[in-house]
Structure formats: C-alpha cells, structure tokens
Amino acid sequence: MGITDPTEKQRVAALVKARDFGAIPLEHYIRLGDNPNGIWAGDDDAYVSHPASIEAQRMVAVKDAEAAKKVNIHLSTRGWGDYSLCEGVGDITRPDAEILAECRNLLATEHDVDNPRQSDARLLDKIKAARKAWATAPERKAAAEKAESEDIQRKITTGYCYSCESYCYGDCGHYSNDPKIRYHRQMSEATRESNYGINEGAEIE
Structure with missing residues (x-):
C-alpha cells in the first residue's frame, strides 16, 4: 500500500486482513493501476476525496483538454493512394505561424508527397478552415442531435x-x-x- 515503515506496514496489513478499513489512515490508501475499477482498500466516497484520486482526475482532465484541441489538417495525398495521407496533427489553438511551419516541414520531409509546393496562403486557408470546423463542432453536433430528436418525434406521431x-x-x-x-x-x-x-x-x- 505504499507504506515504507515496516512496523506501520505490518499494522495496516493486519487491518486489511481484518477488513477494518475505517481504521486505516487515508494517507495509506492507493488505487492500483489506471483502471478506475482497480483495487481500492476502502469505500469509493473516501477515494474520491483522496489526494491521489484528485490528482488522477486532474491529469485525466488535462489529457482530455489537450486531446480535444488536436485536429488533423489534410495537406496532400502520397503516392496516389499507395501511402496514407500527409496530414498535420496538433493543437489547433496554436499560432498560425507555428502550425504553418509544421505543415511546411511535413510537405518537405514526408515520403512521396503528391503536392509539396503549396503556397503559404493556401496552407493558411487550410489551417483557418480546420480551426473553424473545430470551433463550430459542438454547435453542429448539438444541431444534428436536435434534428435527429425532432425527426424521431415526428415519425412516432405520424x-x-x-x-x-x-x-x-x-x-x-x-x-x-x-x-x-x-x-x-x-x-x-x-x-x-x-x-x-x-x-x-x-x-x-
């Protein structure tokens, strides 16, 4: 359970065997592994307020926020279908210049790019289009869900x-x-x- 003091470890081990979880100090509690259904020597209410749980939840939120900003920008095909698409993938909220530099590098270094000589203006248009699509995605998703719900209700009543x-x-x-x-x-x-x-x-x- 992450206890380094041999005497304390022996004492807490005895409490675990006796299932006397309430007597175990919270600082000894730890959830094993990344699985939210992992082993927990205590009740879930106690774990939610435990520092380890709070930090784990914070890290998940940070990763989710970072993933939500990742967008694919299609730059070119490669080898007329022989290879996967040449795409820029990254945080779309970064400055245009930074994303543009990455796109330029991909076009110059990726193998067998069909259209490597694209103007900055064209690449910036692709970046702006990708950013607009990303920014309006929640709104479009909500509109699609509303339209589907209305269609279902219409069908049910007709x-x-x-x-x-x-x-x-x-x-x-x-x-x-x-x-x-x-x-x-x-x-x-x-x-x-x-x-x-x-x-x-x-x-x-």
Whole structure:
C-alpha cells in the first residue's frame, strides 16, 4: 500500500486482513493501476476525496483538454493512394505561424508527397478552415442531435414503424414506434459483420 515503515506496514496489513478499513489512515490508501475499477482498500466516497484520486482526475482532465484541441489538417495525398495521407496533427489553438511551419516541414520531409509546393496562403486557408470546423463542432453536433430528436418525434406521431422501417401503420403485424428497435438491429448487424470474417476464417482452418 505504499507504506515504507515496516512496523506501520505490518499494522495496516493486519487491518486489511481484518477488513477494518475505517481504521486505516487515508494517507495509506492507493488505487492500483489506471483502471478506475482497480483495487481500492476502502469505500469509493473516501477515494474520491483522496489526494491521489484528485490528482488522477486532474491529469485525466488535462489529457482530455489537450486531446480535444488536436485536429488533423489534410495537406496532400502520397503516392496516389499507395501511402496514407500527409496530414498535420496538433493543437489547433496554436499560432498560425507555428502550425504553418509544421505543415511546411511535413510537405518537405514526408515520403512521396503528391503536392509539396503549396503556397503559404493556401496552407493558411487550410489551417483557418480546420480551426473553424473545430470551433463550430459542438454547435453542429448539438444541431444534428436536435434534428435527429425532432425527426424521431415526428415519425412516432405520424405512424412510422421502427420494426419494418416504413409508414405501415401496423400493417406489418409487428408495429412499434420505439426507435430502440432500429438501434438494436443496427448493433446486431454490425456485430454479425465484424464476426463474419472471424467465423469464416475459423471454418477454413
């Protein structure tokens, strides 16, 4: 449990074996591993307020914030499809000049770039377009979710059947206005497709 004093370690080990977790000082508590469901010698309420937990949560928030600012900027194809795209990847909130320099370096050093001689103006346009798309992503996502919700409500009130996916008004014999049926069907189809190659390979072997 991260205890260096042999006497204290022996005392706390005895408390753990006796499941007397309340008698263990909080400074000895530690969650093992990065898995949030890892081993914890105590209750979750105590762990949430523990310094180790607070620091772990802070680090996760920092990493999430950094990841949220990473954007791909398409610069060029490579080898007419023989290689993956040449793209700049990084923090889109940085100054244009810094991102532009990285894009220039990629175009000059990546293997078999199809269009390496692009003007600064063209690259800056790509940077600005990527930044605009990043900045408006939450708004566009909210609008798409609202439109989907409105479409579902409209279908529910106008006789759409999610069982046969048509306006059958019950003629199919399995009428349902529950959109979850469609989601379950899509998940089942995706699972069958992902397992198809695995099962086919197993049969060939």
